Amino acid sequence: MRIAALVAAALLGALAAPALAQRAPDPVPIEEWPLEKISAMGQAIYRQDVAAWVATDAVMALWASTPPPADMAGWIVVDEGEAQRVRFVRQHGGTLKSAFDVVVRDGRAGPVEVVSDGTLSAEEKAGFLARQTAISNIGHLRCSQNLNTVVLDDPDSDGWLVWLLTSTTDANIVPMGGHYRFRISADGSTVLRRDMLSNSCLNMPRRQSDDQGRPVALAVSQIVSQGPVETHVFLSLQNRMPIYVIAGEGRIFEVNGPEITKVEQ
Structure with a gap:
């Protein structure tokens, strides 16, 4: 009971x-996954989101005294087993390179590493491009000004899974709606499928x-x-x-x- x-x-x-006062569009069924995969992907999303968050805080603290390079373009997260390496990427002479690396273990950021030769591997470049491809193809449902991104290897193909996640700065709000899941090609350039994981925006108070x-x-x-x-x-x-x-x-x-x-x- x-x-x-x-x-x-x-x-x-x-x-x-109020967000549900307007009539929502007809729901579009998404690609269904087994519960085991849903659990595994949810845990991986959480782990990467935490890594990006604490690494960004570490780099922002550095930039408080030293201005960031003008050509910063975003970040990628590289899985290193028990740790994750967050690489802050810049466009340098038409080439993607890491300017700063932060290794995160158990949700804690290590020191910011200033990288002198941070050339990305082909796989890292593809993962970064997959993130950009998803951002460029977001659908009509946008529930916040800023979106968090997560990029993971697709365990069922040679491509990528990318999530665009509704964010909030209010600790008393849980942003339940507005999240997207993308399947992206192995080279990072093509959207193979886009799934809107909810039918409307829904900010739920705790x-x-x-x-x-x-x-x-x-x-x-x-x-x-x-x-x-x-x-x-x-x-x-x-x-x-x-x-x-x-x-x-x-x-x-x-x-x-x-x-x-x-x-x-």
Whole structure:
């Protein structure tokens, strides 16, 4: 009963939000993935997002006293097993090079490495181009001024998976809507598929709490897939709270960090 009441209350609150006052377009079904892949990709998104975040903070601290190069063009994240190398990329004479590297372990940034010869490998260039290709092909649903990006190897092909993620600077808001998933070709230049992982913008307040005032859970109705998607895993990990996803014909899933379970009714 507690889960049912929580889900009902959360959905009523969501449906009353001004962002949903306008009629949303008809939902477009997305590419469905097994729950195991959804969990794995959600965890990978979270890990890379944290790496990019703490590395950016480290570089911004450096730039507080030393202006950044004028030709900075973005960043890529290179998986190095237990660590991730965040490479801040510049366009130098028509060639992509890393100007600064930051190695992140266990969510903590190491020192900023000023790179003298940061020529990117062919794979790193393709990953950077895949990110740019996705940004250039964003769809009509844009739910924030700034989007976070995640680029991963596609485990089911030789191409890339790229996410454009709705961001917020309000710690009391969970941006549940407006996230995109792209399949990009191996060379990074072509969009093979674009999936809009929600049908509308939905910023959910972290209002539900236990008797000690800690957030308990959020609930959302998912109409573009038959179950949860990887951004639900990512947001659950990021906000350290369960997310209940109602999808398909009344099925309810609990996404609690990397764990996805079907709630028996």
